[in-house]
Amino acid sequence: MMDPIIQLQDLSKCYGSKKAVDQLSLDIYKGEIFGLLGPNGAGKTTTILMMLGLTDPTSGSAFVCGYNATSNPISVKRKVGYMPDSLGFYDNMTAQENLSYIARLNGIPEKEIGKRTAELMEIVGLSSVSNKKTSTFSRGMKQRLGLADVLIKQPDVIILDEPTLGIDPSGVKEFLTLIKRLSKEQELTVLLSSHHLHHVQQVCDRVGIFVGGKLLAHGNIDALSGSLFNSEGLIVSIQLAADIPQIWPFKQELEQWESIKQIRVNDSTVDFECKQDITPALVRFFVEKGYDILGVHQKKYGLDDIYEKYFEDIN
Numbered sequence: 676m677m678d679p680i681i682q683l684q685d686l687s688k689c690y691g692s693k694k695a696v697d698q699l700s701l702d703i704y705k706g707e708i709f710g711l712l713g714p715n716g717a718g719k720t721t722t723i724l725m726m727l728g729l730t731d732p733t734s735g736s737a738f739v740c741g742y743n744a745t746s747n748p749i750s751v752k753r754k755v756g757y758m759p760d761s762l763g764f765y766d767n768m769t770a771q772e773n774l775s776y777i778a779r780l781n782g783i784p785e786k787e788i789g790k791r792t793a794e795l796m797e798i799v800g801l802s803s804v805s806n807k808k809t810s811t812f813s814r815g816m817k818q819r820l821g822l823a824d825v826l827i828k829q830p831d832v833i834i835l836d837e838p839t840l841g842i843d844p845s846g847v848k849e850f851l852t853l854i855k856r857l858s859k860e861q862e863l864t865v866l867l868s869s870h871h872l873h874h875v876q877q878v879c880d881r882v883g884i885f886v887g888g889k890l891l892a893h894g895n896i897d898a899l900s901g902s903l904f905n906s907e908g909l910i911v912s913i914q915l916a917a918d919i920p921q922i923w924p925f926k927q928e929l930e931q932w933e934s935i936k937q938i939r940v941n942d943s944t945v946d947f948e949c950k951q952d953i954t955p956a957l958v959r960f961f962v963e964k965g966y967d968i969l970g971v972h973q974k975k976y977g978l979d980d981i982y983e984k985y986f987e988d989i990n
């Protein structure tokens with residue numbers, strides 16, 4: 676496997692007796708979109724600050740793009756773009772002027788600024804309004820300009836803190852689609868922190884769940900739901916046209932199937948707890964036995980279920 680682009684090893688940060696981040700170990704790979712999830716005070720921002728070399732860990736290490744963030748923060752900052760949750764622009768300047776200003780701060784040669792800013796305006800979908808003052812911009816437009824600011828230095832990694840906060844649903848969708856496209860096209864690694872679970876679920880390859888400074892779980896959503904709901908797994912529910920008798924001869928036959936963990940019969944509905952998705956085989960079984968099927972429903976656990984379950988367990 677390739678080397679991780681972000682490598683956190685036993686990273687801890689204490690503020691007095693408070694452990695804001697507690698022995699965090701995590702690897703993130705090039706081109707991944709990774710979601711940091713957790714309630715207020717979980718330690719997400721402190722973790723991000725340590726990755727950027729903006730605060731020193733009490734113990735452990737954070738390597739980003741091969742550099743130790745504590746001993747080499749300047750090199751890390753060259754490679755990493757950070758978009759905080761509250762964005763500031765010069766309201767009396769146009770979007771183009773704001774972006775050019777950021778380009779100069781990043782040391783981009785004057786002769787390249789025009790081309791680079793125009794390309795970025797196109798990428799983030801602001802070309803047609805680039806000569807408008809940012810005071811007229813909606814929150815969603817500002818967020819896209821913030822993304823252009825972050826991308827101007829052609830980073831390998833971008834870190835976005837609550838990027839969808841305060842944007843309307845269509846703006847959120849556009850923004851997340853843009854992030855996904857950029858990540859795929861440019862092999863950009865994206866770390867985003869968010870409270871909005873379904874936003875994260877739409878866009879992230881993997882997520883990490885933070886609570887009380889600890890990383891309780893990380894992985895892709897299927898793997899997390901699989902491990903967390905091990906006892907339940909995937910539920911396939913088949914609704915038939917007629918009730919099933921109390922003593923149902925086919926139950927015993929179905930219980931022999933390797934992929935079925937449990938069967939629950941409730942009037943005309945049969946629920947199967949399965950190790951994997953065997954919906955087509957189950958449908959065929961019922962049809963071959965002459966049953967009329969009114970509906971087939973799969974319950975898969977999503978991020979909301981996973982998140983809730985973790986909070987249930989610790990509260």
Ligand SMILES: Nc1ncnc2c1ncn2[C@@H]1O[C@H](COP(=O)(O)OP(=O)(O)OP(=O)(O)O)[C@@H](O)[C@H]1O
Nearest residue numbers: 690693694695713714715716717718719720721722
């Ligand atoms: N400079 C500081 N001094 C003292 N305590 C701090 C400091 N910064 C953070 N903390 C504490 O560390 C813990 C983690 O805070 P952090 O801001 O990292 O959490 P978070 O997950 O980013 O939360 P939020 O979503 O609210 O930003 C909290 O209990 C917070 O009060």
